[in-house]
Amino acid sequence: MERSEISQKREKELQEMDRVAKMLIRRDFVLNETREKREKELEVLQKRTKELEELREALTNMLEDVEEARRKIAAEENKTRAVFISLTDGLIVFDEDKKVTLVNPRAEEILGLKERQLQGRKIKENPQFPVLSKFSQLIDRPAKWTGQKYDLNLKEPTGQFFEVTVTSVIQGKEIIGLMAILHDVSREKQIARTKTEFISIAAHQLRTPLSATKWILKMLLDGDFGPLTSKQSEFATKGYEINERMIDLVNDLLDVARIEEGKFGIEFTQQNFNEFLRETVDSFQQQADMKKIELKCNIPDVPLIAQFDSLKLQMAIANLIKNAIDYTPVRGRVRITSSIEGNAVKVAIKDTGVGIPQQQQKRIFSKFFRGDNAIRMQTEGTGLGLYLARNIVESHGGKIWFESKEGEGTAFYFTIPIKKL
Amino acid sequence: MIKATTGKSNNLDGTKAGAEACRQALAQLDHKADLIIVFSTVGYNQQEMLAGVRSISKEIPLVGCSDSGEITGEGPVSKHVAVMALSSDTIDFTIGLGTGADKDSHKAGVMAAKEIEKKAERETALFMAITEGLAENGAAIPRGIQEVFGKNFPIMGGAAGDDFLFKKTYQYYNDRVLTGAVIGLGLSGKFSFGVGVRHGWEPVGLPMKVTKAEGAKLIEINNRPALSIYEDYFGKKVEELIKKPIARMAYTYPLGMSVEGSSELLIRDVVIADEKGVITCAAEIPEGSEIRLMLGDPDKAIQAAKEAAENALSQLKGIKPKVVFVFNCMARSKLLGARKEEEIAVIQEVLGKEVPLIGFYTYGELAPMAGILGPECFSVWHNETMALMVLG
Amino acid sequence: MEKKNKIFSGGGTSVLIVEDDEFLRKVISHKLASEGFKVFEAIDAQIALQLIKKERPHLILLDLILPGIDGFGFLEMIKKDPNLGDIPVIVLSNLGQKEDQDRAMAAGAVDYLIKANFTPAEIVQKVRDAVRKNYL
Numbered sequence: 001m002e003r004s005e006i007s008q009k010r011e012k013e014l015q016e017m018d019r020v021a022k023m024l025i026r027r028d029f030v031l032n033e034t035r036e037k038r039e040k041e042l043e044v045l046q047k048r049t050k051e052l053e054e055l056r057e058a059l060t061n062m063l064e065d066v067e068e069a070r071r072k073i074a075a076e077e078n079k080t081r082a083v084f085i086s087l088t089d090g091l092i093v094f095d096e097d098k099k100v101t102l103v104n105p106r107a108e109e110i111l112g113l114k115e116r117q118l119q120g121r122k123i124k125e126n127p128q129f130p131v132l133s134k135f136s137q138l139i140d141r142p143a144k145w146t147g148q149k150y151d152l153n154l155k156e157p158t159g160q161f162f163e164v165t166v167t168s169v170i171q172g173k174e175i176i177g178l179m180a181i182l183h184d185v186s187r188e189k190q191i192a193r194t195k196t197e198f199i200s201i202a203a204h205q206l207r208t209p210l211s212a213t214k215w216i217l218k219m220l221l222d223g224d225f226g227p228l229t230s231k232q233s234e235f236a237t238k239g240y241e242i243n244e245r246m247i248d249l250v251n252d253l254l255d256v257a258r259i260e261e262g263k264f265g266i267e268f269t270q271q272n273f274n275e276f277l278r279e280t281v282d283s284f285q286q287q288a289d290m291k292k293i294e295l296k297c298n299i300p301d302v303p304l305i306a307q308f309d310s311l312k313l314q315m316a317i318a319n320l321i322k323n324a325i326d327y328t329p330v331r332g333r334v335r336i337t338s339s340i341e342g343n344a345v346k347v348a349i350k351d352t353g354v355g356i357p358q359q360q361q362k363r364i365f366s367k368f369f370r371g372d373n374a375i376r377m378q379t380e381g382t383g384l385g386l387y388l389a390r391n392i393v394e395s396h397g398g399k400i401w402f403e404s405k406e407g408e409g410t411a412f413y414f415t416i417p418i419k420k421l
Numbered sequence: 422m423i424k425a426t427t428g429k430s431n432n433l434d435g436t437k438a439g440a441e442a443c444r445q446a447l448a449q450l451d452h453k454a455d456l457i458i459v460f461s462t463v464g465y466n467q468q469e470m471l472a473g474v475r476s477i478s479k480e481i482p483l484v485g486c487s488d489s490g491e492i493t494g495e496g497p498v499s500k501h502v503a504v505m506a507l508s509s510d511t512i513d514f515t516i517g518l519g520t521g522a523d524k525d526s527h528k529a530g531v532m533a534a535k536e537i538e539k540k541a542e543r544e545t546a547l548f549m550a551i552t553e554g555l556a557e558n559g560a561a562i563p564r565g566i567q568e569v570f571g572k573n574f575p576i577m578g579g580a581a582g583d584d585f586l587f588k589k590t591y592q593y594y595n596d597r598v599l600t601g602a603v604i605g606l607g608l609s610g611k612f613s614f615g616v617g618v619r620h621g622w623e624p625v626g627l628p629m630k631v632t633k634a635e636g637a638k639l640i641e642i643n644n645r646p647a648l649s650i651y652e653d654y655f656g657k658k659v660e661e662l663i664k665k666p667i668a669r670m671a672y673t674y675p676l677g678m679s680v681e682g683s684s685e686l687l688i689r690d691v692v693i694a695d696e697k698g699v700i701t702c703a704a705e706i707p708e709g710s711e712i713r714l715m716l717g718d719p720d721k722a723i724q725a726a727k728e729a730a731e732n733a734l735s736q737l738k739g740i741k742p743k744v745v746f747v748f749n750c751m752a753r754s755k756l757l758g759a760r761k762e763e764e765i766a767v768i769q770e771v772l773g774k775e776v777p778l779i780g781f782y783t784y785g786e787l788a789p790m791a792g793i794l795g796p797e798c799f800s801v802w803h804n805e806t807m808a809l810m811v812l813g
Numbered sequence: 814m815e816k817k818n819k820i821f822s823g824g825g826t827s828v829l830i831v832e833d834d835e836f837l838r839k840v841i842s843h844k845l846a847s848e849g850f851k852v853f854e855a856i857d858a859q860i861a862l863q864l865i866k867k868e869r870p871h872l873i874l875l876d877l878i879l880p881g882i883d884g885f886g887f888l889e890m891i892k893k894d895p896n897l898g899d900i901p902v903i904v905l906s907n908l909g910q911k912e913d914q915d916r917a918m919a920a921g922a923v924d925y926l927i928k929a930n931f932t933p934a935e936i937v938q939k940v941r942d943a944v945r946k947n948y949l
Contacts, residue, residue, distance in 0.1 A: 014627055021626035021714075025654045025674065028716060032673060032756075039758040200910050204878065207907035208834060211928035215840045218932040224847060247929045254909055 090162075090182030093169065098122050101177065110162065110182055111135060135164075151185075161189040199257045206250045213243045245382070252384040255315075256367065259391050266395045268307040273345055273416070274299050274338060276310055280317045281336050284325060291330050298337035304345060306418040308396055313416070316392040319385035320349045320412050327373075327410070328353035344398065344415040355406040364402065365390045373406070389414075422510050423612065423743040423812055425777035426450045427493045429503040435465030439473025442504040447477060452508040454478070456516075456606075459485030459593055460492075460781040461502040463583045467591045467598040470502055475596050478506075482516050484604045485593040486551045488781035489582030489751040494769070496762045497754065497782075499584070505779035507744065512812070515541040515607040518594045522553040522562065523601035529553075530565020533605035538569055545570065545607040547614055549746070549810070550578030553601045554590035554784035555692070558637045560704035560802040562603055563787050567800070576800035577616060577810045579748030580703075580785035587692065590784065613813045615736030617729025618792035620688055620750075620806040621721035624677055624713035626654070634708040639676075639700045642712070646698025651691070654714060667694045672752040675805050677715040678706055682799065683791040688715055690752065690785070690804040703785050704802040717756040717805065726764045726807045730771035732792045733811045740813040742772045747780025748808040754782050764807070772811060780809070826944055827851040829870035831861045831887070832905070833879050837928070841874065841905075844933040845940070856880075858887040865897055872944055874936075875922070877906040877913065885916060892921040901947040903939060923947070 084091065090107030094100055099122055103115040111118075111132050123136040151163060163185045169177040217240040219225065221233065228236065258264040278299050288295035324334045332352040339346050354373050356364060363369045368383035393400040397417045404410035428445025432438040439461070447454060457478045461470050467487065475483070491503035507514070517536030522529035530550075537545060548570060552562050563576050570576075581590035592602040608614075629650065633641035642650050651657070651671060677686030689712075690703040706712060734742065747768070754761045769778065788808035789798045828850050832838040835856075842852045853868055855861035857880050865873070873891075877884030884904065891897040904917045904925045914925045923943050926936060 018627040022654055025625060025714065025716065026656055029655055029670075029674065035758060036755070042759065196910075200908065200913075203909055204907045207909070207927070207929040208837070211907060212834070212836050212840065214929060215837070215844075215933045218934065219840065219844060222934060224844065224933075250929065251909070258911075 089184070090180075092118075092180045092182070094178045094180070096175070096177055098178070107182060110160075160184060160186045162186075195257075199254060203250055203254050207247070210243060210247050210250065214240070214247065217243060249382045249384075252382045252388060255388055256384055259388075264391065264395070266309045266312060266392075268309060270305060270307050271310055273304040273306045273308065273418075274302065276308075276314070277317065277336070277338055277347065280314050281321065284318075284321050287322075288325055288334065291325065291328070291332075293325055293328055293331070294333045295325075296333065296335040298335060300338065304338075304340075304418070306345065306416065308416055309392075312392045313396070316389035316414075317347070317349075319389045320414075323385065324349050324351035324353065324410070324412070327351065332409075340418075341415065344417045346413060346415045348411055348413050350409065350411040352409040355408055355410050356402070356404040357406050361402075361404060365400075422452075422508075423512060424450060424452055424508045425505055425744040425779075427503065427505045427777055427779055429491065429493055429495075429498065429501045431498070431501045435469040435502075436473035436476075438465060438502045439470040439475075439504075440477050441473075442502040443474045443477040443506075446504045446506040450506045450508055454481050454506040454508050455512075456507040456514040457481050457483040457485075458505040458507070458779055459483060459502065460488045460779070461485070462491070462500045463487045463586070463589075463591065464500050465502065467593075471593055471596060471598055474502070474504060481506075482514060483593060483595050484516055484551055484606055486554075486579075486581035486604070486781070487583055487591040488783065489584050490754055490782035492747050492749060492765060492778065492780035492782070494774070494776070494778040496765050497749075503779060503781070505744075505777065509610075509612075512608055512610040512612050513541065513543055515545070515609065516594070517605040517607065518599075519565075519603035519605065520599065521601055522556040522603050524557055525561075526553075526556045526558045526603075527561035527565040527568075529556075529601070529603040530562040531568055532565075533603040534566040534569035537605045537607035541607050541609050543609040545609045546575075546612070547608040547810075548574060548576045548578075549606040549608065550576060550787050551592055551604040551606070552578060552580045552785070552787070553592060553603065554581040554583065555587065556580070556601070556785075558705055559785045560637070563800045563802060565603075566605070573796055573798045574800070575614075575616070575789055575794055575798050576787050577746070577748065577789075577808060578787035579781060579783035579808070580787075582751055582782055582784045585751065587784075608812075613737050613740045615733035615742075615811045615813070616789060616792050616794060617731070617733040617809045617811075618786075618788040618790070618803065618806060619725035619729040619732070620685060620753075620803070621723075621725030622675070622677065622686075622688060622715040622717045622805050623721065624686060625716040626714050628711050628713050631706055631708055631710045631712055634706055634710075637702045637705045639702060639706055640698075647700040648694050648698035650714070651694075651700075667691055667700070672805075673717045673756050675715050675752065676702070676706065676712045678710045678712045680790065680801075682793070682797070685791070686713065686715065687790070687801065688803060688805040690750075703804050715805070717752070719757050719760055722753055722756055722807075723760070723764050723767055727767045727771060729792065729807045729809055730768040733809055734771055736792075736794060737811060737813045742776045742811045742813050744812045745772055745776055745778040745780075746810040746812075747778060748783050748786045748788070748810075749780055750786060750803070750805045750807070751782040751784060752805045753807065768807075768809065776811075825851075826872070827853060827868060827870040828872050828874060828940060829853045829855060829861060829864055829868070830874045831855045831858070831879065831884070832874070832876045833857060834876075841933060841936065844937060848937050850937075850940070858882040858884075858890075861887060862891070865891065865900070870900065871948065872940055873900055873902045874905045874940070875902050877904060877908050877917070885920060888917065888920045888922060901943050903943055905936070 084104050087104055087106060090110045091104040092100060092107050093102035099120055100118040103118050108114055112129055113132060163183045165181045167179060168175045169179050217236055221236050221240060255264060278297060281297050285295055328334060328351045334351045337348045356371050357373060360371050365386050367387045370383045390400050393414045398415040400414040402410060402412045426446045426449040428442040430438040430441035432441055459474055490497055490499045491501045493503050515537050517533045517540065519529035519532030548566055550562065556562065559580060566576055567574055581592055583590045589600060592599045592604050594604055629643050631639060631642055632644050639647040641647060671691040675688045675690050677688050680687045689706050691700050692703055693701045757764055786803040786806045786808035787800060788803055789800045828845055830838055830841055830852060833856050838854055842854055845852045853864050853870055855864050859881060875884050875888060888902060901923045904922045905928055907928050909927050917925050924939060926939060
């Protein structure tokens with residue numbers, strides 16, 4: 001009886017243990033599932049961490065590369081900046097809206113302002129900064145604001161002269177701004193001025209003795225100091241002529257110098273060209289008569305109104321006629337004709353003179369050139385006449401040329417456009 | 422002389438992965454390789470992967486299978502290809518093939534064994550088997566081999582896995598990818614070996630009796646439908662247990678049956694269940710057997726692995742281990758989770774960290790019961806077990 | 814009428830020549846005198862001014878390069894003076910630059926002659942033309 005009781009109790013206990021075991025297993029199962037889930041999450045996290053690590057490394061590499069590139073750019077920039085700063089010309093950079101973006105130290109010096117004072121602003125007049133005002137006047141032009149060269153005269157405040165060049169700043173195919181380069185030409189200007197002064201003084205100094213000689217000899221020849229013997233007259237005349245040549249040379253030299261300076265300007269006035277031409281020709285009548293040269297005019301009687309500089313053109317024509325007479329032997333012929341060709345008047349001066357040697361024809365218009373045969377003729381000439389003549393004709397917008405055969409004669413032609421007001 | 426080297430790869434391209442792993446292994450081997458062993462995830466196209474390996478190993482005899490994880494001397498990994506190259510002037514490696522393990526496991530075992538017996542030049546001392554993981558009756562395979570080589574013949578091996586999908590496993594024989602195969606590797610010649618077989622699971626709850634069974638199919642336990650056991654224990658409905666392959670839920674809660682000659686219960690994994698409440702196990706549980714539900718404990722599992730290694734080492738009788746083979750049940754990887762590295766580490770601590778090691782997570786292990794060799798040796802089918810083999 | 818005759822014959826017409834070069838001054842004075850003009854000579858602006866105030870010449874022949882105040886300065890000075898401003902001034906200089914000519918004409922000169930380009934006779938003619946133009 002006891003045994004069965006014990007075994008029954010035992011049985012119950014075992015059942016109870018089994019129930020507990022089942023409960024524990026259930027719990028263990030749940031725990032395991034949770035653990036498994038957690039471990040999966042952990043795996044994902046680890047994977048992600050690894051990916052992040054790799055990403056971080058890649059980014060670090062990229063950053064290093066970027067840093068490297070940046071350093072290179074900075075170095076380049078520094079180089080460019082160094083150039084920009086060291087440039088001896090002033091440099092101002094503008095954006096598309098004409099607002100200042102960069103001003104280099106030299107420009108700061110010239111304008112008397114610092115970069116930061118100008119940045120982001122347009123250049124305007126400012127009474128406090130006279131240089132800036134002058135500069136702004138210069139660039140505030142309606143004309144196409146690029147590719148131009150302007151002269152900035154700062155003689156007033158600082159005694160300097162600048163040549164301002166404005167060009168576009170191009171990136172690829174776009175215009176992203178403009179830049180103005182201020183080049184100091186004070187020295188050049190100074191040199192030019194000195195040259196002008198020198199020439200002026202030289203001319204004056206040369207002319208003074210020349211005019212004294214001219215007057216004395218002329219008065220002598222005019223008999224102001226009493227009659228002269230024919231021999232005395234002959235030599236005095238020679239002296240006078242030589243002196244005249246010197247005066248001509250000085251005058252020509254002055255003109256040439258002015259051409260070189262760019263100051264040999266044409267002053268257009270409206271006149272009757274044909275009348276003017278005839279007058280000029282007539283003035284040589286006496287000279288032609290002396291050599292028994294037939295001076296013939298073929299100029300239409302009709303008035304021809306045109307714009308030209310009569311003073312200068314007279315000089316040019318006089319040179320041509322004088323040459324024609326000088327290089328034509330006694331009893332030769334010089335003919336001057338005028339005709340209309342298109343919208344220009346064409347003048348021809350033909351002579352039956354010694355002509356220009358073939359090999360020397362190329363150099364006819366160059367300074368101081370005289371043909372060998374001309375020299376042999378012992379005629380007077382400065383060698384500058386044709387140089388000046390060409391300059392004058394071309395300054396009128398015309399052309400000058402010639403045809404010549406040695407021993408037969410020369411024909412000079414020139415055109416002057418008929419400018420109408 | 423026994424030389425072994427390993428290589429592994431998880432290149433996204435299967436062919437490249439196979440080639441890389443094999444190249445790694447062969448590169449380190451100074452001698453000409455006599456055998457190539459391959460364990461791979463089913464994540465790769467098996468043909469491509471094997472072709473990749475063969476492109477490097479060429480005509481060297483090859484055995485292997487798919488798995489639920491790969492193990493090398495660097496620890497356990499998954500989704501890889503692991504390759505071992507073996508070279509020895511003292512061991513002959515003979516390979517043999519048996520097919521149809523999904524229909525008749527016994528016959529497959531016999532086939533493989535017979536081929537080896539025929540081909541081997543010297544007497545075979547040890548049989549290594551790589552088998553189909555979802556066989557008709559895994560337990561019949563060692564019996565088939567024993568039919569040829571004898572009841573007490575030492576058999577070690579593992580059943581192929583498929584990354585816990587329980588759908589299809591693959592076995593590799595030279596350049597062929599097979600299913601339902603038994604790959605045999607006969608080792609003959611002059612060498613020493615030791616084995617270790619332990620699981621560390623413990624029984625919980627009252628013992629139960631298998632009242633009706635058919636081979637690997639458990640029909641009734643304690644006169645109730647077999648599945649009701651798991652219903653009781655997990656509190657889950659039948660539908661759930663069937664749908665989610667019960668294997669997945671139950672692989673850490675297998676059934677254990679007491680057997681003669683072993684202090685530990687012999688574990689049987691539960692693979693599938695059907696609507697009738699019939700549970701199919703990885704191997705047979707004879708009618709009338711006493712079974713208990715088994716509970717795994719991570720610490721105990723690691724301890725078991727250690728003991729297995731120590732057992733193998735002692736069996737070498739002082740000879741230095743030259744190569745280790747690990748047939749590790751996939752359930753253990755699930756149980757240990759993040760600690761599965763510990764398990765391998767502890768084995769290496771015992772056997773030597775530099776000793777070349779290859780293995781995989783199996784759906785079953787073949788090993789002598791309790792790791793006993795000699796005249797008492799009796800090889801059977803295990804689950805949840807750490808079965809390792811050491812050559813020296 | 815008498816005045817007119819006087820002018821034409823050159824007997825009554827006076828000319829002041831302001832020229833620092835002694836030789837040129839002498840030559841021009843001689844020529845003018847031989848043509849019937851009364852000639853006053855000054856070598857610088859200061860003396861010229863005194864002479865103008867004292868003698869009131871009909872015309873002034875003015876060089877530009879002078880010691881002390883130059884010709885331009887002198888010209889501007891007398892033109893400002895209402896008493897003296899109406900006396901015609903012919904600039905007689907060897908400075909030939911256009912700027913000089915323009916400046917002189919702007920300052921009130923009636924003519925500008927480059928010494929080297931005109932003979933004494935031509936200069937006398939220019940003087941006669943200027944006097945006729947100014948006083949008739």
